[in-house]
Amino acid sequence: MRTLTFKQIQKSKIALQRIAEKAEASQKLNYGKDNKNSAIFKTYSTSSPMGQTIYFNFSDEELLELLRLEAKRLGHSPAQKEIFWVYRFYIRNRFQRWPYALKKAGLSRSAGKSGKSMEAMMKDRHNYEYWLNKVREHALELERPPHAVEMPEACEALKRNFRTWAEVLRAAGVSRSWMRQKVVNRIPDLEEEYRILLKDIQKKAIELGRPPLKIEVDQEVRVKLRQRCGSWRNVLFQIGLEPVTKISPFASSYLDEKDQIRNRIHKEILKDSLYQVLNLDQKARKYLLCLKNKAKELDRAPIKEELPKEMVQYLIGYCGTWSNTLYQIGCKPLRGDQLKAVKKENRKRVIHK
Incomplete structure (x- = not known):
């Protein structure tokens, strides 16, 4: 892949925008597409090294904004044939399917002149x-x-x-970190009776090696502390802990009634949960520090294959799962395309060695 400077890439993007504007004005949206010897094909097609470099330097948001701008210009969600071919290829490559790209851009998936109007979409x-x-x-x-x-x-x-309530909460930004910022606060001058109750919960946490579940605390104690502190999350916050939470809460809570038969009853169990691991031994603390340093070096969550096997097994033994191991250092495991891309890149490095 050809190496281009940031300045060259930006210049190429501006030039592409001008070419696209001219093509739109003349209604020749496939200009240069079928001529592999044309300058535009050689420069911007993803089949060329230079074209690939330019394509990879378009962020998801830049490509989605292109769709939004075209929707405003046309007055409806753009169909593929209404987009200049280079941008069309870039968008399709990135988002796999055209309706997916339209949805990500916040547009109606019903594209073309017969689709939903911009006014209806805004509503x-x-x-x-x-x-x-x-x-x-x-x-x-x-x-x-x-x-x-x-x-x-x-x-x-x-x-x-959305299909599930989990997707709604994610789109609304109601996450663990959001709840931590919005609904917890230190209660000053807490009365002695509540401090005693909190110490009992702290002892329970040390005994369990993790924050206790609500059902593991005496109901009378729990109710009393919640009334004083406002929420179970805020009760635990007073002693430096966070509640045990599901990795994907409400993932089986469907919005459409026809799917409700597939719902599972919510249970407060540790399976598929994230929680602080307490009472770490020296070896576990050392390994978590190594993991944190590796994440900082990579600027992302490490995958298991990038770490010593003994270290991974030891930490999973302590933390229960790899997801919960990464939770201890404030990271989330890689998923989907991101995970595939990292594994592919690692395989390339092994081959080149």
């Missing part, structure tokens, strides 16, 4: 943002993520956009 967008904001507001009121059954109107309004 849908306003409705979408309104209900996501309602979810955030309710989370703040409850001091925890709301359940789908607590917001039936939101489920009905958003079922065209």
Whole structure:
């Protein structure tokens, strides 16, 4: 792949934009597409090294913004044939399917002149943002993520956009880190009776080697502390802990009634959960420090194959799962395309060695 400077890449992007504008004005959106000897094909096609370099230097957001701008110009979601061929190829390569790209851009997946108008899309967008904001507001009121059954109107309004309640919460930004920032606070001058109860929970946590589940604490104690602190999360915050949470909570809570038969009953168990691991021995602390340094070096979460096998096995033995191991250092495991790309790159390095 040809090496280009940042300045050269930016210059090429601007030149491509001008070519696309001329092609749109003349209604020749396939200009240069079928001539492999043309300058535009050699420079921008992903089949050429230079074209690949330019393509990879377009971020997802840049490509999605191209779609949004075209939608404004056309007055509807653009069909593939309404987009200049280079951009069309870039978008399709990046998002695999055209409807997926339109959805990511916040546009109607019904494209072309017969599709939904921009006015109708703006109305849908306003409705979408309104209900996501309602979810955030309710989370703040409850001091925890709301359940789908607590917001039936939101489920009905958003079922065209999402399949599960987990997807709704993710889009609304109601995550562990968000809850940590928004709903916990240190309570000054806590009365002696509550400090004693908190010490008992702290002892329980040390005994378990993790924050206790609500069901593992005496109900009378739990109710008393929640009334004083506002939420179970805030109770634990007073002693420097966070509640045990599911990796993918509400992933089986479907918005559409026809899918509800597949719902699973929510259980407070450690399986597929994230939690702080306490009582670490010296070896586990040393390995977690090595893991943290590796993540800093890579600027991402390491994968198991990039670390000594003994270290990985020891940490999983302590933390239960690889996801929970990474949780201890503030990282999330790589998923999907990102994981595939890292494994592919690592295989290339091994071959070259």
